[in-house]
Amino acid sequence: xxxxxxxxxxxxxxxxxxxxxxxxxxxxxxxxxxxxxxxxxxxxxxxxxxxxxxxxxxxxxxxxxxxxxxxxxxxxxxxxxxxxxxxxxxxxxxxxxxxxxxxxxxxxxxxxxxxxxxxxxxxxxxxxxxxxxxxxxxxxxxxxxxxxxxxxxxxxxxxxxxxxxxxxxxxxxxxxxxxxxxxxxxxxxxxxxxxxxxxxxxxxxxxxxxxxxxxxxxxxxxxxxxxxxxxxxxxxxxxxxxxxxxxxxxxxxxxxxxxxxxxxxxxxxxxxxxxxxxxxxxxxxxxxxxxxxxxxxxxxxxxxxxxxxxxxxxxxxxxxxxxxxxxxxxxxxxxxx
Amino acid sequence: xxxxxxxxxxxxxxxxxxxxxxxxxxxxxxxxxxxxxxxxxxxxxxxxxxxxxxxxxxxxxxxxxxxxxxxxxxxxxxxxxxxxxxxxxxxxxxxxxxxxxxxxxxxxxxxxxxxxxxxxxxxxxxxxxxxxxxxxxxxxxxxxxxxxxxxxxxxxxxxxxxxxxxxxxxxxxxxxxxxxxxxxxxxxxxxxxxxxxxxxxxxxxxxxxxxxxxxxxxxxxxxxxxxxxxxxxxxxxxxxxxxxx
Numbered sequence: 001x002x003x004x005x006x007x008x009x010x011x012x013x014x015x016x017x018x019x020x021x022x023x024x025x026x027x028x029x030x031x032x033x034x035x036x037x038x039x040x041x042x043x044x045x046x047x048x049x050x051x052x053x054x055x056x057x058x059x060x061x062x063x064x065x066x067x068x069x070x071x072x073x074x075x076x077x078x079x080x081x082x083x084x085x086x087x088x089x090x091x092x093x094x095x096x097x098x099x100x101x102x103x104x105x106x107x108x109x110x111x112x113x114x115x116x117x118x119x120x121x122x123x124x125x126x127x128x129x130x131x132x133x134x135x136x137x138x139x140x141x142x143x144x145x146x147x148x149x150x151x152x153x154x155x156x157x158x159x160x161x162x163x164x165x166x167x168x169x170x171x172x173x174x175x176x177x178x179x180x181x182x183x184x185x186x187x188x189x190x191x192x193x194x195x196x197x198x199x200x201x202x203x204x205x206x207x208x209x210x211x212x213x214x215x216x217x218x219x220x221x222x223x224x225x226x227x228x229x230x231x232x233x234x235x236x237x238x239x240x241x242x243x244x245x246x247x248x249x250x251x252x253x254x255x256x257x258x259x260x261x262x263x264x265x266x267x268x269x270x271x272x273x274x275x276x277x278x279x280x281x282x283x284x285x286x287x288x289x290x291x292x293x294x295x296x297x298x299x300x301x302x303x304x305x306x307x308x309x310x311x312x313x314x315x316x317x318x319x320x321x322x323x324x325x326x327x328x329x330x331x332x333x334x335x336x337x
Numbered sequence: 338x339x340x341x342x343x344x345x346x347x348x349x350x351x352x353x354x355x356x357x358x359x360x361x362x363x364x365x366x367x368x369x370x371x372x373x374x375x376x377x378x379x380x381x382x383x384x385x386x387x388x389x390x391x392x393x394x395x396x397x398x399x400x401x402x403x404x405x406x407x408x409x410x411x412x413x414x415x416x417x418x419x420x421x422x423x424x425x426x427x428x429x430x431x432x433x434x435x436x437x438x439x440x441x442x443x444x445x446x447x448x449x450x451x452x453x454x455x456x457x458x459x460x461x462x463x464x465x466x467x468x469x470x471x472x473x474x475x476x477x478x479x480x481x482x483x484x485x486x487x488x489x490x491x492x493x494x495x496x497x498x499x500x501x502x503x504x505x506x507x508x509x510x511x512x513x514x515x516x517x518x519x520x521x522x523x524x525x526x527x528x529x530x531x532x533x534x535x536x537x538x539x540x541x542x543x544x545x546x547x548x549x550x551x552x553x554x555x556x557x558x559x560x561x562x563x564x565x566x567x568x569x570x571x572x573x574x575x576x577x578x579x580x581x582x
Contacts, residue, residue, distance in 0.1 A: 064425055065425060066421060066424060066425065066581060086427065086429065089425060089427040094425050096421065100418040100419045100421060101419065101422075113346060116342055116346035117343045117347075117422070117428065118339070118343070118426065118427060119338065119339020119340065119342045119343060119427075120342070121342075161422075
């Protein structure tokens with residue numbers, strides 16, 4: 001397992017736009033962030049992945065100036081933000097986990113207002129607001145009040161507001177949570193385009209597929225600690241050896257999972273649902289004996305699907321947290337991590 | 338320069354979005370007129386009593402005009418997290434909070450002129466010392482706004498801010514000499530009066546309109562300025578302590 005990266009050193013200072021070293025934050029007796037260290041390179045799309053309450057939003061809040069670290073150091077573009085959180089705010093754009101624009105202002109006015117907060121002159125901000133409404137597919141809704149937008153539109157406008165002032169670094173906190181599939185896809189596309197245009201992006205998410213699709217490097221954070229940080233390729237590499245398959249069964253009455261585990265000790269079986277079992281092995285899985293055994297138990301295999309190893313497997317292996325539990329947890333307590 | 342663009346933008350947005358709306362205008366116009374009418378009828382001494390009532394009505398207009406909306410412009414925005422957007426902008430906290438109170442101050446000053454304009458139709462106001470009255474109105478507007486700000490940043494919900502505002506505002510009508518002289522108050526309540534900035538503001542208003550101030554007006558102004566500073570920095574401290582965790 002790769003260990004968290006060391007804090008800033010003279011060499012890292014050249015390399016990283018965001019440098020975090022031994023950052024700690026407590027709320028009473030609860031340790032929200034526990035001595036985390038990492039760096040984010042210029043132009044990188046860095047993912048921060050963890051379950052609800054892992055410390056993702058607290059970390060973003062410290063990076064952006066909404067929370068004060070108890071200890072550790074934090075630099076953005078070389079500026080020390082530990083003591084002076086305002087130092088680097090002109091370099092950053094923030095998209096919080098909830099769309100927090102002004103409901104009574106129109107989309108266009110919201111964007112202009114956000115640009116004014118960064119001191120953009122009138123002609124420039126109006127042109128930029130129009131440009132972003134166009135890019136985000138909100139041109140026709142520009143004069144409508146934000147309160148009347150759909151969730152997906154609100155999310156897009158909030159991202160547009162985050163980049164109105166051409167920030168060097170964009171912090172995206174759960175950008176696609178709670179929106180429809182089509183809007184989420186559009187937003188992922190927009191994030192990828194922003195990244196291609198050279199914006200450094202710090203993305204927190206609990207959607208593993210999203211992180212896998214977008215991020216170049218990923219940190220897994222659990223209970224305030226970074227348990228693994230690596231490039232996507234390096235994270236996935238060990239899993240390439242693993243063979244995995246999903247068996248869908250029917251008419252099973254007994255404990256098929258227990259029976260399979262006993263009969264095939266070299267293979268790992270994981271119940272996914274009442275009718276699905278995940279099969280894993282480091283060697284090729286011979287499907288014939290498996291099917292015969294299952295049928296002998298009075299069950300029927302209706303599908304055997306090969307699974308491609310994914311970041312989800314790495315996450316589960318590293319953190320021990322099952323994805324289904326993580327998603328359910330997030331839906332229950334949205335926004336508290 | 339960039340910070341000032343942000344400053345005026347926040348003031349302008351708050352004025353457009355919150356202050357120039359019918360419910361808020363009712364606080365600034367209907368409420369003071371109702372109070373004036375009540376005291377006017379109660380006095381039974383005809384139009385002459387308008388001069389005597391004017392300082393109190395001006396003070397009450399400013400007090401309610403300034404404090405009513407801070408629960409919305411600050412506490413509500415904090416609750417729905419749009420205030421975080423302001424905290425994340427590259428503008429100093431001092432300037433940000435001045436911007437958030439700027440709209441209230443302007444609105445309070447405008448409110449002060451509602452009873453003055455109405456009175457001008459009924460009585461001769463040529464005896465007023467405008468050179469004293471105008472700074473007095475401004476100082477009352479600033480101190481009341483900062484008091485509203487302190488309340489707004491001390492609570493987490495809008496209803497708490499409104500309840501706490503009323504907890505201070507309504508007693509101030511009686512404790513600050515708006516319609517009754519402080520000497521008419523029971524002895525044990527008088528020290529409380531001197532702990533409220535509006536007492537000193539009202540004293541200047543009485544001096545400017547009737548020439549009947551109790552304390553030297555310059556001293557009143559210095560004391561209000563000290564209250565303003567204390568209230569503003571107490572508000573900043575609360576934001577640092579409670580909102581930037």
